[in-house]
Amino acid sequence: MDARPPVRERLLASATRLFDENSIRSVSADKVIADAGTTKVTFYRHFPSKDELVVAYLDAQLGRLQHALAAERETGRDACAVLLRLAAANGDVACRPGFRGCTFINAAAEYPAEGNVVRAAVGRYRAWLHGVVADLLDELGVDRPGVVADQLVMLRDGAMVHGYMGDPGAVTGQLVTAGRAIITAHLRGPLPS
Known part of the structure; x- marks a missing residue:
């Protein structure tokens, strides 16, 4: 009896490790196949x-x-706390050893053609992230939450690039400071601590 995970899971696990360590385009299907056995x-x-x-x-x-x-939201934290946790999570990712940049930004760069299924998957992520941030900003009482979400997502994208190209240790603090400034500039009342 084979105690290994199902083949699809093995293929996906091999691809995940290889894509994360290298790049998507540089890893052939043959390499994934061999790695997954x-x-x-x-x-x-x-x-x-x-x-x-x-x-x-x-x-x-x-x-x-x-x-x-979803797990973060179930804790009952307010929108401000969740946004701070998102910033910290992005900082943690950018600080991890071997970080090569945001998975989704990298995929968009490697698959630039509009209409490609990979580009569509990146688009689903981007739409989800923007929607989550806009909803949290709306809960905070921010004017024009969609516009401010655009600004925060751009800030996050820059932080991911900085984590790869610059000083990853500074990402979380700088992301939180700049994000607070953007939010405060559009808030209808005081920002919760």
Whole structure:
């Protein structure tokens, strides 16, 4: 009896590790197949193309983020506390050893063509993130939460690039400071502590 995880899970786990360590484009389907210990026929039974594997990888990343946010919201923290936790989580990611930049930004750069299924998966993440931030800002009483969410998402994107290219240790503090300034400038009342 084979005690290993199902083949699709093994393929996705191998792809996740290899994509995270290298880049999506630099990892061939053959490399994922070999790493997962399966065959091409089995691979293509689960993923009709490498692009479909990349979509599954990105959707799994998004699913983990959605689950983490749902757990955070269940704690009963207010919108300000949740936004601070999001900033800290981004800082933690940018500070981890081997960080190569945001998974979704990297995927968008590697798959620039509009209409590509990978680009669509990146778009789902971006829409989700923007919606979450806008909803939290609305709870805080921010004027034009959609516009402010655009600004905070751009700030977050820059923080991810800075974490890769610059000083990752400064990401969390700078992200929180700049984010507070943006929010405070658009708040209808005082910002909670």
